[in-house]
Amino acid sequence: MSLRHDYTRAEVEALLDLPFNDLLARAHAVHAQHHDANAVQVSTLLSIKTGGCPEDCAYCPQAARYHTGVEAEKLMPLDAVLDKARQAKAAGATRFCMGAAWRSPKDRDVEKVAAMIGEVKALGMETCATLGMLTQHQADRFKAAGLDYYNHNLDTAPEFYGQIIHTREFADRLDTLGCVRNAGLKTCCGGIVGMGESRAQRAGLLQTLANLPEHPQSVPINRLVQVEGTPLDGTAPLDPFEFVRMIAAARILMPDSMVRLSAGRAEMSDELQALCFFAGANSIFYGEKLLTTGNPDTERDQALFARLGIVPMPVEIESGTVHADIVEDGRASEAA
Ligand code: SAM
Ligand code: DTB
Ligand code: SF4
16 A cells, blocks of 8 residues: 555544544554554663753753753763663663754764764664754764664644744754655654644644655654643643544554654553554653653553553564563563
8 A cells, every 4th residue: 555645634634533433443444454453662762961952842841941950961971871771671672762952963972972873773772863953964974873763853733833942943843854864764753742732733743744755654642741840831731532533643644654652651541541552553662761751660561561462562673683571571471
């Protein structure tokens, strides 16, 4: 089946407007046709450079201008990053994603991060980085270092973007995504919901993602984590069923992509997460922290996988197939 890149806004809105059960049934059918519906990819995040960011993203606890209690730190040393990557691998993660609170990496930081990427890759993990805007040269350098994925989100619909971020344009994000694709990196690109946007604006985000020259290989759908001190703290919480609709529509529009149930899981019930997996989410962040905010305990995630009969997805890499350790744990605890 060929992938589409010509969705109209009306089509995407109509999808989000479907009766809930119809939307879920369609999404699950697509999911089961294109993926193993019981396998979920497991990534772990590490903030390698926390806080002090010059940007003004209204959701973000790491923007220097908001008083959120996040202290600005320097770039972590290589050894400390590798310790965290080894721990993540031992806990069952197959991808390690390194995040930095930068507008864009400075030249002096590029080689340091390239070294981290090379060493994490050598551990047998997939590598991902999210470091802000990139030039073509920087994207090429990271590719050469062994980077598999680059995360750079559109965050929201083009017409809502100006209410959330003023220090860089939507078009800047598209430019960075172009450099990432040209470098031959896989794209991880999604957004945040629950920022006060309308359903039509959520359709606008999905339409823009699905009409990119290639569907992002990975599509993180974040539910706003409200952090005291950020402008979006106090936003009316999104109806959880709207969140499930977003996952389901992403699955239908981008059938081959991995749809990641991303930030906001710590505040979700097991039942809500199960609905998201049914609707087509097949990737999560695993480990007790996202970048600066909390994520479910690993024990809770392992128990949820076991209860749902979900297994962590193995990853194919050049050196062979790495199997996630919690596959066995999940099955063992289910059988016990
Ligand atoms: N500074 C880089 C950038 O903005 O591209 C990389 C890190 S930034 C924290 C990565 C993404 O995290 C953002 O694009 C946003 O989608 C997500 N994010 C940040 N704060 C969040 C929050 N409070 N709730 C949900 N998602 C959040
Ligand atoms: C993405 O889409 N979500 C992750 C990852 N990409 C980098 C980040 C979520 C951050 C949540 C807020 C925090 O922990 O600071
Ligand atoms: Fe900075 Fe990224 Fe946070 Fe925006 S989302 S303030 S660019 S760390």
